Amino acid sequence: MNKMSVILDTDTNNELDDQHAIAYLLCSGDNFSVKGITVNATYNGGNIDQQYAEAERIVKLLGLNDKIPILKGADGNFESINGQLDNPEFDGDEAVNFIVEQARRHTNEKLVLIAVGKLTNVALAVKKEPAIIDKIRLVWLGSNYPEPGEYNLENDIPSVNYLLQTNIPFEIVTVRYGKPSGTDAVRVTQEDVRSKMAGLGPKIKQPVTGRHGGEFYNFGDYSVDLFKNTHYYGTPPSRALFDMAAVAIVKNAGWALPDTIPCPVMIDNQWKEQPGNVRKIIVWENFDSQKILSDFFSSLKNYVLVE
Numbered sequence: 001m002n003k004m005s006v007i008l009d010t011d012t013n014n015e016l017d018d019q020h021a022i023a024y025l026l027c028s029g030d031n032f033s034v035k036g037i038t039v040n041a042t043y044n045g046g047n048i049d050q051q052y053a054e055a056e057r058i059v060k061l062l063g064l065n066d067k068i069p070i071l072k073g074a075d076g077n078f079e080s081i082n083g084q085l086d087n088p089e090f091d092g093d094e095a096v097n098f099i100v101e102q103a104r105r106h107t108n109e110k111l112v113l114i115a116v117g118k119l120t121n122v123a124l125a126v127k128k129e130p131a132i133i134d135k136i137r138l139v140w141l142g143s144n145y146p147e148p149g150e151y152n153l154e155n156d157i158p159s160v161n162y163l164l165q166t167n168i169p170f171e172i173v174t175v176r177y178g179k180p181s182g183t184d185a186v187r188v189t190q191e192d193v194r195s196k197m198a199g200l201g202p203k204i205k206q207p208v209t210g211r212h213g214g215e216f217y218n219f220g221d222y223s224v225d226l227f228k229n230t231h232y233y234g235t236p237p238s239r240a241l242f243d244m245a246a247v248a249i250v251k252n253a254g255w256a257l258p259d260t261i262p263c264p265v266m267i268d269n270q271w272k273e274q275p276g277n278v279r280k281i282i283v284w285e286n287f288d289s290q291k292i293l294s295d296f297f298s299s300l301k302n303y304v305l306v307e
Contacts, residue, residue, distance in 0.1 A: 003033040004112050004250065007102060009073070009095070010037060010243070011117030013045035013054035013211070014151075016226040021116055021243035022058045023201065023219045024296050026068065027303035031251050034306045035102045036069040038095035040117050042155045048075045054211060061219040063202045064305060071095040073121040078159035081120070085128045092121055099125040103132035110169070114250060116141040116243035117152055123159035126166055133168045141173045141183065141246035145283060148270050150175045157266050164263050164281070171258075171282040173246040183245040186289045187238040193227040200300040220300060241296070248292040249284055255295075257286040 008025055012018040025032055037059070039051040055070050073095030074081060084090040099121065103111050113136055115122055122140075126133060142152035142160070152175075153160060163170060176182025200220030207215035208222070212229045216222040232238055249256045262277040 002109070003029075003031060005033050005035055005102075005106060005109065006112045006114060006250070007035050007099060008037050008247075009040065009099075009113060009115040009117065009121050010055065011040050011042040011045060011051055012058070013051045014042050014117065015044065016230055016239065017241045017243040018116055019054065019058050019226060020223065020241050020296070021114075021247050022055065023062065023223075024244050024299055025114075025247050026059070026062050026064060026306050027201065027299045028247075028251060029304035029306040032306055034068055035111070036071055036098055038071045038073045038098060038121050040073040040092070040095070040121050041075045042117055042151070048072050057208050057210070057222070058219065060208045061201065061204060061216060061222055062305065063204050068306070069098070071098045074124065076120070077118070077156045078120050078123045078162060081124060082127050085124065092124055095121045096124045096128060100129045100132055103135045104129075106135045110137040111135055112137045112139060112250060114139050114141075114246055116246055118155035119152075119159040119163060120156045123156075123162045126163060126168060130166070133166055137169045137171070138163065139171045139173060139246060139250055141175070141243050143172055143174060143271075144176045144182065145172055145174055145264070146271050146273075147176070150177070153266070154269075157269070161266055164265060164279075167279065170263070171284060173249060173256075173284045175242055176285075181285045183242040183287055184240045186242070186245040186248075186287055186292055187234070187240050188227075188293065189236055189238045190227050190232065192238075194224055196297050197221075197223040197300065200297075201303060202305065241293075244296055245287055245292055248295065249287070252291075252295070255288045255292050256284045259283045259285065
């Protein structure tokens with residue numbers, strides 16, 4: 001089986017779905033060759049150092065801290081940084097240069113960029129080196145398309161519009177708060193996590209201190225702690241694992257439905273359709289929550305770590 005080459009671009013410390021996306025990806029070594037994890041900072045979760053620290057916790061909890069590079073990306077947004085790309089150092093340069101370098105190496109199969117935060121790092125990489133456009137498949141967890149709003153989108157709308165105006169293969173994994181058709185429907189309760197996640201993943205020798213304190217020897221126990229320290233919504237009270245679902249549909253495209261549409265644009269915080277646009281993008285919706293969650297738990301229980 002050919003493994004997909006992947007970079008995960010994440011605002012890891014924002015809430016708790018990013019951590020589960022990282023763990024799921026890194027425990028799916030039969031499917032993925034993970035080149036690295038790039039981080040960015042969004043409104044919640046602190047600055048780039050805090051985002052990096054949380055990504056590092058997850059990689060350490062899986063015993064992969066010497067094998068999976070983690071690169072610091074943008075604290076700021078696309079418009080504030082894109083004029084500085086000719087400088088040797090700029091906000092996000094480590095992650096941006098890493099994306100460019102890895103994309104250049106892909107001549108046959110595409111590098112899959114799974115972006116589960118704002119699109120700043122990706123847009124800066126494409127702006128810096130447009131030649132990588134045809135070497136990348138961009139899968140972005142973001143937007144309530146066709147409705148406005150959504151956290152990842154609102155953190156850097158210009159980066160989204162910039163990439164939509166290029167020819168980069170662009171796939172939107174929809175969020176759609178409160179609706180059954182988006183990744184908001186891929187939900188777990190605290191009891192789900194407590195009963196199914198405890199103890200899962202590789203066991204490490206040196207404990208990792210969690211975001212909320214405590215010491216952990218595996219990702220499963222840390223997952224339980226993350227869910228103990230969060231808020232719940234809906235009936236029954238639950239949380240969505242948005243970002244994990246983005247990894248899932250890259251792993252198995254049969255777990256959601258793709259719709260190919262003329263590329264839209266975001267104007268005045270509203271999506272504007274462009275029906276005559278010859279450029280097409282893919283919008284993913286109607287996620288099979290049961291199959292996605294079943295594979296997630298199974299992958300953590302019967303993990304095959306990426307090499």
